[in-house]
Amino acid sequence: MPTQQRHIGLSLGGDICWPICYEALLKKLDLEIDLNGVTQTFDVERVAIEPFDLRQPVKYDVVIDRLTHWYHTSREWIKKAILTDDLYVFNNPWSLQSMEKHTSYAAMMRLGFPVPDTWVVPPKAYVENPDLERTLKKYAKLFDLEAIGEQIGYPLFMKPYDGGAWVGVTAIHDGDALKRAYDESGTRLMHLQKGVIPNDAFVRCVGLGPQWRFVNYDPSAPLHDRYRMDTDFLSESDEATLSKMTMVINAFFGWDFNSCEALRSNGLWQPIDFANACPDSQVTSLHFHFPWLIKSNIRWSVYCAATDRSMHSNLDWEKYFTIAAKDMSFEEKLDEYAKLAFDYFEYDQFHEFCDRHLSHIDEVAHEFFGTEVVLDAIRQKVMALYPPHEIDMFTELFWNRIQHWRDQGGVG
Numbered sequence: 395m396p397t398q399q400r401h402i403g404l405s406l407g408g409d410i411c412w413p414i415c416y417e418a419l420l421k422k423l424d425l426e427i428d429l430n431g432v433t434q435t436f437d438v439e440r441v442a443i444e445p446f447d448l449r450q451p452v453k454y455d456v457v458i459d460r461l462t463h464w465y466h467t468s469r470e471w472i473k474k475a476i477l478t479d480d481l482y483v484f485n486n487p488w489s490l491q492s493m494e495k496h497t498s499y500a501a502m503m504r505l506g507f508p509v510p511d512t513w514v515v516p517p518k519a520y521v522e523n524p525d526l527e528r529t530l531k532k533y534a535k536l537f538d539l540e541a542i543g544e545q546i547g548y549p550l551f552m553k554p555y556d557g558g559a560w561v562g563v564t565a566i567h568d569g570d571a572l573k574r575a576y577d578e579s580g581t582r583l584m585h586l587q588k589g590v591i592p593n594d595a596f597v598r599c600v601g602l603g604p605q606w607r608f609v610n611y612d613p614s615a616p617l618h619d620r621y622r623m624d625t626d627f628l629s630e631s632d633e634a635t636l637s638k639m640t641m642v643i644n645a646f647f648g649w650d651f652n653s654c655e656a657l658r659s660n661g662l663w664q665p666i667d668f669a670n671a672c673p674d675s676q677v678t679s680l681h682f683h684f685p686w687l688i689k690s691n692i693r694w695s696v697y698c699a700a701t702d703r704s705m706h707s708n709l710d711w712e713k714y715f716t717i718a719a720k721d722m723s724f725e726e727k728l729d730e731y732a733k734l735a736f737d738y739f740e741y742d743q744f745h746e747f748c749d750r751h752l753s754h755i756d757e758v759a760h761e762f763f764g765t766e767v768v769l770d771a772i773r774q775k776v777m778a779l780y781p782p783h784e785i786d787m788f789t790e791l792f793w794n795r796i797q798h799w800r801d802q803g804g805v806g
């Protein structure tokens with residue numbers, strides 16, 4: 395049988411721990427996948443940053459990108475590679491460039507998702523521009539901020555329309571606090587969003603291709619404790635709702651890797667944050683869930699490389715909007731959207747592929763996550779993040795949590 399080597403590229407910036415584990419586990423798996431009369435092998439390398447000719451061919455079949463949301467040279471290289479060489483990339487760079495939090499709220503509202511009421515207010519301050527004064531004088535209407543606050547209702551959250559990493563997020567309880575927060579917001583364009591309060595559950599559902607993981611999330615805990623270690627904390631129907639929501643959002647925007655945050659209030663799951671260009675992948679926050687991420691990344695990237703999955707560089711929203719316009723309940727619509735999303739991510743074909751070609755990944759990973767390579771990757775990440783006197787303590791903490799995952803069978 396002829397052989398073909400598939401090349402997987404990692405486009406990296408600050409990431410330390412997960413690429414080490416991804417590379418080592420892929421090597422350990424030593425894959426030889428027979429597909430359509432060809433034996434496929436896989437190698438992985440880190441993508442270099444260098445000048446490029448727009449006509450220069452690309453060697454990679456798949457690139458896992460963690461850099462281009464802020465580093466433009468690599469983003470333009472990736473866009474060129476998709477257009478000229480059919481490269482498959484997670485995540486779609488055009489979609490990431492143009493679809494921030496705001497777009498995702500508007501689109502999912504149109505699909506009927508119970509996104510909390512959200513307003514945009516023009517910014518408090520502006521960067522100088524020759525047309526600024528004339529434009530504002532002529533067209534910017536004075537508005538009553540407090541009246542908008544009353545209409546949304548308190549508590550509400552002020553947060554950047556394109557935010558991330560909790561920067562500029564303020565919980566607001568009355569009109570005075572709203573005025574203060576607005577005065578301090580500067581040039582950033584802000585959302586005012588109704589607080590989902592009270593709530594009795596907060597879930598981060600991480601999606602990677604047609605795979606997902608529910609994480610019980612505690613935003614009030616310190617960073618290393620925010621991702622709780624429970625696995626069986628949702629009812630079957632909650633799991634169905636959250637997984638469908640996540641898959642629909644990700645398929646709609648063409649995002650292979652994204653996390654969707656939802657809060658439950660009075661039994662209703664309300665998504666509040668689901669446009670994450672570069673979701674948390676660090677062992678220092680994921681710990682117990684970290685092996686799932688590495689395995690899921692390998693499964694989906696190997697599948698995409700082996701099957702020449704199309705990048706779907708044009709998004710197709712009309713079929714979702716057609717369902718949205720139907721006279722049906724949101725639950726019924728969600729089922730219909732989910733069918734499109736599962737189709738988009740080739741759910742059945744993917745699982746068949748994993749059963750046939752990657753069935754040993756759980757066993758190999760179980761052993762791998764007990765090795766020195768993993769311990770060293772944890773230590774390197776901890777050293778980059780914690781002061782010297784905390785390095786041993788936190789390395790041990792995260793290591794123990796991964797061993798706890800192994801003791802539980804290491805499935806998932």
Ligand SMILES: Nc1ncnc2c1ncn2[C@@H]1O[C@H](COP(=O)(O)OP(=O)(O)OP(=O)(O)O)[C@@H](O)[C@H]1O
Pocket residue numbers: 510551553557558559560561563587588589590591613655657666667
């Ligand atoms: N509408 C809301 N109702 C209740 N809590 C909210 C709401 N919006 C934001 N929060 C709280 O503020 C936190 C940060 O908000 P959000 O997730 O929207 O910002 P972010 O900058 O994207 O953060 P991250 O990158 O960590 O996800 C949330 O984890 C949640 O605790």
Ligand SMILES: [Mg+2]
Pocket residue numbers: 655667
């Ligand atoms: Mg968030």
